[in-house]
Amino acid sequence: MRANDAGGPAVAARPVEADREVIRFADPADRTEGAVDVLLDGRRVWSFRLESAELGADGRRVVAWPGPIVASLRGSAEVALRSVADGGRWGACEVEFTPDAGRVSFADEYxxxxxxxxxxxxxxxxxDHDESIVGRLLDHADEVRALLVDELGLDVFVTGGTLLGPIRDGHLIEHDDDVDFAWISRHTQPVEVAREGFEIxxxxRRAGFDVVRHSPGHLQMHFEYQGLxxxxxxxxxxxxADGWWHQVFCIRHPAERADLLPPIPLQVEDREEPxxxxxxxxxxxxxxxGWRVxxxxxxxxxxxxxxxxLENWFPGLNGGRDDWDDLLRAERQDGIAPASGFTRWVTDRIDPTAPVVDLGCGNGTDARAFATAGHETLAVDFAREALAAIPATPALRTRVLNLHDPRTTVAFGAELAGRRVPWAVLVRRTVETLGPxxxxxxxxLLSMVLRCGGRALLEVGDxxxxxxxxxxxxxxxxxxxxxTARDxxxxxTRMVMTWTPRG
Structure with missing residues (x-):
């Protein structure tokens, strides 16, 4: 027993209690702040700051489970809290979140x-990866760095967690998930740096990397292993510029070029990085x-x-992608839905041999239906994980497209227009997800694609x-x-659009 921090009476309570909404716990005896790991059956699944947890009326702290984990709290698990500072556990309890569902598993669909x-x-x-992950990660990082330095002649060094871990702890941080590089431009104006980012x-892409552009100043190269x-x-x-060092996405700090360049060698696991x-x-x-803690x-x-x-100079092109990935992942776990009423409506309005572009295809329900019916079909979406789950066939291909990025949108339109065929472009429940x-x-994009007699078929929600x-x-x-038809x-509301020459 211990008195609560508000000066109230001592309370008798289990050190940790939990349900599907919150974790309740008494402060450890020797601290009221610091980082805390949450363990499920001994595995870390989340961390929070002790001082960020609310103080309840009974003197115990209360912290809500983060949204991404709530759906996985089915079955039973030991919930434990561990101090990051000394690794000590100060409380644990066995929780039955739902009856008769086995042990809790916070895992992806694989x-x-x-x-x-x-x-x-x-x-x-x-x-949580297999032991070979560090070698794979650093091998691919070195391939990316070699292109930046050897082919493009850029000044490059490790940044973020890839710098922090080796400097502070002597190794990569276990709760990190990537390698971070920064390139230092010789330009001083943001627009020139952005142009350089597009060139990079x-x-x-020419070198064969799978590139996701988050902004003009942030690129991400994705890699697979064993097909995943x-x-x-x-x-x-x-x-x-002007005595300030800027770095996407969050740094603006007084510094000169000589403070950071030329790079120095740093031992990162079994190799040397700048x-x-x-x-x-x-x-x-x-x-x-506090970076040393x-x-x-x-x-x-x-x-x-x-x-x-930084957000005005380098506007993000990735807004909402994670939310769509989460939504479509949940839909996949519920099983593939049957083709929609929109599919039936479209079928009556396009030629049986027309090639189809399903723009905003989601998990590909409609695209699969048109490919099965014999249409050459291109399934296009912003959510990469959704597309990855659509099996490619000779009749069905997939493509990532970000309609908020005018450069890639125009390039995609030119590619389709170059085929000079009458495309049927399906745009189902996508218009309402876009701003002006x-x-x-x-x-x-539609005006480019439809100039050879094709048509766009749109469905827009109320x-x-x-x-x-x-x-x-x-x-x-x-x-x-x-x-135009109302359902x-x-x-x-569903409508057909065609392109009409001006004048």
Missing amino acids: GRDLVVNKWDRAGRVLA GRAL ADHYVDVFAGWF APRTPEIHLEANYGP PDPAFRFDTPPETRRR SGRDHLFR GAVPVEDLCAEAGRHGLRASD EQEAV
Whole structure:
């Protein structure tokens, strides 16, 4: 027993209790702050700051389970809390979250262990991979670095956790999940740095890397192992101007080029990697003055003025992708749904031999149906994980496209238009997920693709964008809507769009 922090009476309680909503616990005897690991059956699944947990009326702390883990709390598990500072456990309890469901498993659809990461997403970390992950990760990182340095002649060094772990602990951080590089541009204006970022992306793609662009200054290379997504390598833009060092996504710090360059060698596991000339400057700018203290519950707290500058100079192109991946992953676990009413509506309005582009295909329910019916079908979506689950066949191919990125959207439109065939482009329940700029990119894409007699078939949910507004936006790109139909039961409007030459 111990008195609560509010000065109330001593309480008698189990050190840790939990249900599917919260964990309740008494503070450890020797501290009221610091990082805490949450263990399920002995495996770390999440970390939080002790001082961030609310103080309940009974004197115990209360912390809510993070969203990504709640759905996995089925069955029973030992819930334990462990201090990151000394590794000591101060409480544990056996919890039956739901009856008769076995032991809790926080894992992906392939049975691979997950944790809640610093972005509050479910992800994998080095500690839960097989032993060969470090070698695979560093081998691929070195391939990326070699292209940046040898082919493009850039100044490159490790950054983020890839710098922090070896400097502080002598090895990669177990709860990290990638390798981070920064390139330091010789340009001083953000627009020139952004142009350089696009050039780097093109070079990486030419070299065969699977590149995801998060912003003009943030590229991510994805790698597979045994046919499944395995790890990635991040590359961030950095530059100096007027006595300030900037680095995407969260650094603006007083420094000169000579403070960080030329790079110095750093031992990262079994190999040598380039590091900033003065690592302490980098680590304090990135993690704050407490960077020497391990903190798996760390969250970036970027000053508003820094965030405003970097987000305006390097706008993100990845917003919402993780949310779509989560939603579509859940749908996949529920099984593939039958083809929609939209599929039947489209079938009556396109030629039986027309090639089909399913734009915003999700898990590919409609795309599969058209491929099965004999259409050459291209399934296109923003969510990479959804596309990865669609089996490729001679009649069904997949493609990642971000409609918020005008460059790749126009390039995709030119590619399809170059085929000079009458495409049937399906756009089901996608319009309402786009803002004004995204819709403008969509209609520009359609105007390029439909110039050889094809048609776009759209389905828009109620309460989204008024149909008359959509028609006006589309009209600015030479698109005309016809065959508009209202489905009261599904609460959607369907329409056919074609391209009409101006004048």
